[in-house]
Amino acid sequence: MVNKELVEEIKKKAKELLEAKQVDLIIGCQRASDGVLAVPVFIYKKEDVEKLVWDAYCVYNLANFLHDFPGQKVGIIAKACDIKSIIVLLQENQLKRENVFIIGVECLGVVEEKKTDKYRVKAEDIVYHEKCRACKPSIPVFYDLLISRGLKKEQPAAEEDIYAEVRKFEAKSLEERFKFWEAEFKRCIRCYACRQVCPMCYCPRCVADQSMPSWFSKAADFSGNLSWNLTRAMHLAGRCIDCGECERACPAGIPLRELNRKLQKEIKEMFNYEAGLSTDKKPLLAGFDKNDPEEFIK
Numbered sequence: 001m002v003n004k005e006l007v008e009e010i011k012k013k014a015k016e017l018l019e020a021k022q023v024d025l026i027i028g029c030q031r032a033s034d035g036v037l038a039v040p041v042f043i044y045k046k047e048d049v050e051k052l053v054w055d056a057y058c059v060y061n062l063a064n065f066l067h068d069f070p071g072q073k074v075g076i077i078a079k080a081c082d083i084k085s086i087i088v089l090l091q092e093n094q095l096k097r098e099n100v101f102i103i104g105v106e107c108l109g110v111v112e113e114k115k116t117d118k119y120r121v122k123a124e125d126i127v128y129h130e131k132c133r134a135c136k137p138s139i140p141v142f143y144d145l146l147i148s149r150g151l152k153k154e155q156p157a158a159e160e161d162i163y164a165e166v167r168k169f170e171a172k173s174l175e176e177r178f179k180f181w182e183a184e185f186k187r188c189i190r191c192y193a194c195r196q197v198c199p200m201c202y203c204p205r206c207v208a209d210q211s212m213p214s215w216f217s218k219a220a221d222f223s224g225n226l227s228w229n230l231t232r233a234m235h236l237a238g239r240c241i242d243c244g245e246c247e248r249a250c251p252a253g254i255p256l257r258e259l260n261r262k263l264q265k266e267i268k269e270m271f272n273y274e275a276g277l278s279t280d281k282k283p284l285l286a287g288f289d290k291n292d293p294e295e296f297i298k
Contacts, residue, residue: 017075025042026052029058080138086100087275104147
């Protein structure tokens, strides 16, 4: 599961960047206190690069931390989905390109923490996250430096129809779909973990926190929960890169990724657009194309 050569290459490049003062710090992952999982780490000294690790337990979308270092030159060790987030943030002028040095790393997939016994360290015992089966490609599309060791041969095969589960859910009746989300959203405790872990949720003041005017109830009841979750999902339309962090962080286990993927599917089919693939394009909903479909107006 651990590619030692790849990890050593990451450490070497991180050390070189710090020594040359090309970056002020490196954002990466280190081993957690349990000796198995991985957690974010912020490296300022070249001596500390030995803390860096890279394996299937590096589940965090590290792009979320780039907001915390305005004006600093940050090096980030990132897999493909992290880099898609960085691309969206660059498109939306939330980052300056010259302040981010991207060390792209080929990714074989990350674990589904809730389905993997963390003390089983053999590769064959790992349950890969569902999002990884839809990941195309495993090699980042955008980077300053790429570290690759041919891991894609070991990666779970990408699904042919990545929206197959969405289509299956769409086939249910309106009543069945509403009952499903009613049951799920009733369990929401309004902790906003989904918001805090999402790189795309960067508003200085969230609509959920406003009181004058108040857009929806702040109570953890179905009405308020429905409004919050649907509002957030719509705010992510054309921006969500399917990193799955919202669902991973949700203490209630609400399948938020299913909601986001429904909007992803609609954006793909209506506008042939996927978030996080190119810095050359404007954000989908920030531009106008006379050829855009307008069936919703009719």
